[in-house]
Amino acid sequence: MSRIKTTFEALKAQGKKALIPYITGGDPLKEATVPMMHALVDAGSDIIELGVPFSDPMADGPTIQLACERALEHGTSLRDVLAMVKEFRTTNTETPVVLMGYLNPVEAMGYQTFVDRAVEAGVDGVLMVDLPPEEACDVDSIFKDAGLDVVYLIAPTTTDKRIESIGKSGSGYVYYVSLKGVTGSKALDVDDVARNLERIRAHVTIPVGVGFGIQDGATAAKVAAISDGVIVGSALVNRIAANATNPKQAQAEVSDIIRSMRTAMDA
Amino acid sequence: MSIKTTETETDFNVELPDERGHFGIFGGRFVSETLTAALDELQETYEKLREDPEFQAQFDSDLAHYVGRPSPLYLAERLTEDCGGAQIYLKREDLNHTGAHKINNTIGQALLAKFMGKKKIIAETGAGQHGVASATVAARFGLECKVFMGSTDIERQKLNVYRMKLLGAEVVSVESGTKTLKDAMNEAMRHWVTHVDDTFYIIGTAAGPHPYPMLVRDFQSVIGRETIRQCDAQIGRQPDAVVACVGGGSNAIGMFHPYIKHTDVAMYGVEAGGLGLHGDDHAAPLSKGKPGVLHGNRTYLMEDENGQIMGTHSISAGLDYPGVGPEHSWLKDVKRAQYVAATDDEAMDAFHKLTRLEGIMPALESSHAVAYAMKLAATMDKDQVIVVNLSGRGDKDIHTVAQLDGVTA
Ligand SMILES: Cc1ncc(COP(=O)(O)O)c(C=O)c1O
Numbered sequence: 001m002s003r004i005k006t007t008f009e010a011l012k013a014q015g016k017k018a019l020i021p022y023i024t025g026g027d028p029l030k031e032a033t034v035p036m037m038h039a040l041v042d043a044g045s046d047i048i049e050l051g052v053p054f055s056d057p058m059a060d061g062p063t064i065q066l067a068c069e070r071a072l073e074h075g076t077s078l079r080d081v082l083a084m085v086k087e088f089r090t091t092n093t094e095t096p097v098v099l100m101g102y103l104n105p106v107e108a109m110g111y112q113t114f115v116d117r118a119v120e121a122g123v124d125g126v127l128m129v130d131l132p133p134e135e136a137c138d139v140d141s142i143f144k145d146a147g148l149d150v151v152y153l154i155a156p157t158t159t160d161k162r163i164e165s166i167g168k169s170g171s172g173y174v175y176y177v178s179l180k181g182v183t184g185s186k187a188l189d190v191d192d193v194a195r196n197l198e199r200i201r202a203h204v205t206i207p208v209g210v211g212f213g214i215q216d217g218a219t220a221a222k223v224a225a226i227s228d229g230v231i232v233g234s235a236l237v238n239r240i241a242a243n244a245t246n247p248k249q250a251q252a253e254v255s256d257i258i259r260s261m262r263t264a265m266d267a
Numbered sequence: 268m269s270i271k272t273t274e275t276e277t278d279f280n281v282e283l284p285d286e287r288g289h290f291g292i293f294g295g296r297f298v299s300e301t302l303t304a305a306l307d308e309l310q311e312t313y314e315k316l317r318e319d320p321e322f323q324a325q326f327d328s329d330l331a332h333y334v335g336r337p338s339p340l341y342l343a344e345r346l347t348e349d350c351g352g353a354q355i356y357l358k359r360e361d362l363n364h365t366g367a368h369k370i371n372n373t374i375g376q377a378l379l380a381k382f383m384g385k386k387k388i389i390a391e392t393g394a395g396q397h398g399v400a401s402a403t404v405a406a407r408f409g410l411e412c413k414v415f416m417g418s419t420d421i422e423r424q425k426l427n428v429y430r431m432k433l434l435g436a437e438v439v440s441v442e443s444g445t446k447t448l449k450d451a452m453n454e455a456m457r458h459w460v461t462h463v464d465d466t467f468y469i470i471g472t473a474a475g476p477h478p479y480p481m482l483v484r485d486f487q488s489v490i491g492r493e494t495i496r497q498c499d500a501q502i503g504r505q506p507d508a509v510v511a512c513v514g515g516g517s518n519a520i521g522m523f524h525p526y527i528k529h530t531d532v533a534m535y536g537v538e539a540g541g542l543g544l545h546g547d548d549h550a551a552p553l554s555k556g557k558p559g560v561l562h563g564n565r566t567y568l569m570e571d572e573n574g575q576i577m578g579t580h581s582i583s584a585g586l587d588y589p590g591v592g593p594e595h596s597w598l599k600d601v602k603r604a605q606y607v608a609a610t611d612d613e614a615m616d617a618f619h620k621l622t623r624l625e626g627i628m629p630a631l632e633s634s635h636a637v638a639y640a641m642k643l644a645a646t647m648d649k650d651q652v653i654v655v656n657l658s659g660r661g662d663k664d665i666h667t668v669a670q671l672d673g674v675t676a
Contacts, residue, residue: 055444055575056561058453059299059460065443077573103297103560108574130297130560134287157304157463166300180301181461 003096003124004149004172007046008207008228017224017265018173019044020209021258022100022233024051024067025084026076028244033084036240036251041095043255044262049127049231052081052101059129061184063234066241078105078114082121089122098125098151098172111139115146125149125172133169140169153177156196160203167204173229174204178212184234188213190222197226216257217264224265232261277601279527283594288477288564291600294593296476298563302456305463310478312383317485322378329374330489333407334364336371338490340497340654345624346641353507353647355640357627357657358494360518367630367659368487368518369400373469375486377404380467387411387466391455393420393448393514394585394632395427396659397471402436404469412436415455417446420584427663445578448588452562472515473592476563480592487521494654495525502652508533508643511656512636513553513606514585516592518658523604524594533605536595537639539581540608550579552591553599553606566593582611582667583631585659609638615671617641618661630659631667 011018021040025033037048053071057064078101085097099118106114106128118126126148133140133152143150149172154163157180166174176197178188193210200208210223211231220230236254243250288294296306316322330336338359347355360368373390380388388410392398398414405412414431418440421428431438439458444450452475459468473483491509498505509526511519513536526532541549549555552567559568561576569577569589581587598604609617614631617638622628629637633656640655647653661668669675 056449056453058456058562059301061457062443069444072575075573077575079573104568104570104576105574107559108570108572129299130563132296132298132300132303135295135297153300155299155301155303157301159304162303177299177301180463182457185461 002149007096018046018229019262019265020047020049020229020231021045021236022049022051023236024053024071025081026053026071027067027240028070030076030080032247034087037088039251039255040258041092043258045258047096049098049100050081052078052099052105054102054105059182061182063184063237067237078109082117085123086121096124098127099123100127103128103131111142115142118148119146125151127151127175133166151175154200156180163200164203170206173207173209176200176208176210178210183212185213194226217260220261221264279530284481290594290597293566293596294477294480294564296563297560298476301460306476313379313478313482316382326375326378334370337493338362340494340501343625346621349624350641350644352644353651353653355644356654358490358654360656360658361660365400365403367396368521369397369471371489372483372486372517373400373404376469377408381408385465385467388469389413389455389458389466390469390471391415391451392471393587395424396585399427399430401469402431402434405436406434413439415439415441415451417441417448417451419446424584472517473520474515474562474564474590480594483517484520484524484594487517488524490521490656491525505529505532506652506654508535509654510535510636510640512537512632512658513591513595514588514632516595518656520592520594522656527603535639536604536606537635538606538608539583539586539635540610541580543610544608548580550581550586550588551608552589553595554608561590564593566590566596582614585632607639609635613638628661629657630661631664633658
């Protein structure tokens with residue numbers, strides 16, 4: 001069974017929901033990422049989405065755009081991000097890691113090479129923002145045959161028919177994008193999310209995580225109550241940006257946010 | 268993995284793209300999920316309107332009475348004599364309203380927006396030509412218009428920025444990445460994702476996610492169709508070669524597409540060679556790049572070994588783009604078209620030559636096509652014919668040319 005599946009089942013048994021932070025690999029420095037991943041776990045995270053920096057992050061708002069620029073300034077590559085996962089795995093063999101990013105760095109490495117290296121490093125899943133299931137049909141099986149989960153997005157604009165097919169193609173979990181917009185957008189509308197989750201649940205049997213616009217414990221708790229997982233990115237990356245020259249302080253502030261979300265979600 | 272180049276004999280009578288927007292391995296729709304519904308809606312609408320006589324009649328009427336089509340096919344006698352080889356004809360897209368081919372596409376897409384009931388349009392622009400063409404149709408159709416433009420380009424294309432403002436458009440400065448055309452396109456996509464319900468995105472070239480490369484091509488194909496008719500009427504036969512500059516590829520595909528079936532007409536796409544193809548300072552993905560995925564489609568790209576998109580260089584802002592429309596990538600791989608490059612210096616020489624010999628001041632983008640055509644003509648016989656797509660006029664570039672020539676205009 002995949003680490004992602006095990007994690008969701010264990011949480012379910014405890015009556016808890018998954019807390020899933022996103023950070024960009026190599027932001028602000030390559031050496032900062034693995035300690036930050038451990039800090040995220042220590043503060044109560046269940047799954048880590050690790051961003052692969054890309055020069056043209058089309059679906060991201062300014063916060064994650066700048067994170068990509070900081071990471072690329074000193075040349076963080078997909079290869080480097082894989083090395084970070086490998087290092088993380090030397091002391092943590094339980095927390096699932098999902099690589100999140102855009103397709104081109106993977107395409108440039110070559111799909112089979114990427115999959116071999118990802119499995120070897122201890123990656124559990126991939127989420128390519130610009131790879132919808134229709135375009136993934138050639139590569140989806142390369143990922144899955146190697147035991148990697150393929151996480152797809154569902155948006156407020158996704159039709160019921162597509163939700164059904166995404167539910168069939170996806171594995172691990174699906175990522176519901178809570179609003180029409182880019183990452184780092186303002187607060188989401190919880191009632192609207194609840195209505196759409198009902199629509200999604202009618203067709204999707206794997207867990208549904210919700211991301212975009214979740215910035216504080218109160219929102220995290222509301223979203224946790226109606227979904228299987230809460231995904232938080234820009235709120236954390238903002239703290240990393242504000243403390244770019246002080247990684248210890250960044251870790252402390254990011255951990256505070258995770259802890260407050262954990263507490264609110266579990267209450 | 269099925270991402271492999273076609274090796275079998277290609278049938279050039281088959282209509283591409285396929286229903287999912289693929290030209291061989293190229294094209295497609297690589298976008299985040301939120302945009303899928305909007306692209307589906309656009310595709311459905313377009314497929315209906317494409318066959319709709321009323322829509323086509325309105326498009327043709329606007330091209331005739333607003334844009335000023337057909338654009339002339341002109342024999343450049345003194346340029347021909349100077350090159351000492353094939354006869355060089357110019358397809359005069361520079362004479363269109365707003366001074367370039369871009370308006371053919373913006374008229375078509377603004378009509379689509381109107382039929383879809385969208386009141387707001389957005390566009391990305393590099394040189395500002397597509398921005399001006401979008402602002403123009405926004406004024407013409409009474410639409411609200413925002414144009415995204417990299418802050419570097421805003422600085423080097425001040426005149427066009429002011430033109431857009433005069434036309435009532437808002438110009439949004441883009442500060443991310445390299446602050447040029449590719450980043451403007453990223454920002455336009457981000458804006459579209461956020462306002463997808465009431466906004467129509469007018470993409471300025473034959474790239475982006477399906478159905479854009481197809482519909483931009485269809486709207487621009489008026490160039491090639493007219494050329495075929497005009498060659499019949501004026502020369503009594505089709506040319507031996509057609510030549511066009513390639514930025515994102517819209518003016519070139521407009522000329523090439525109707526000629527694909529005419530396999531005895533050679534097609535040359537001219538990319539921006541910048542400071543030369545030996546280094547990284549150019550914008551020639553078809554000549555020097557490799558296939559990858561950017562801005563919603565698979566195509567040739569300029570990227571580094573880690574798949575990061577590289578900055579580009581060209582004296583012409585309109586060619587300063589690291590990707591290219593997917594149909595060109597396909598035409599390259601099936602060897603139906605050849606892609607070559609002209610350097611900054613060659614384009615500047617061609618600019619001056621055409622200006623002095625013919626009294627026609629070409630856009631710096633178009634000057635790349637003229638530069639290659641001059642070289643090609645010299646290798647051909649006097650009874651052979653080349654048609655160059657003169658995609659735009661050079662007024663917008665006079666300041667750049669003056670600077671490069673060390674003149675304070
Ligand atoms: C006059 C002119 N020609 C060519 C281009 C390049 O675009 P495309 O390759 O889409 O024709 C531009 C772009 O701004 C332009 O203004």
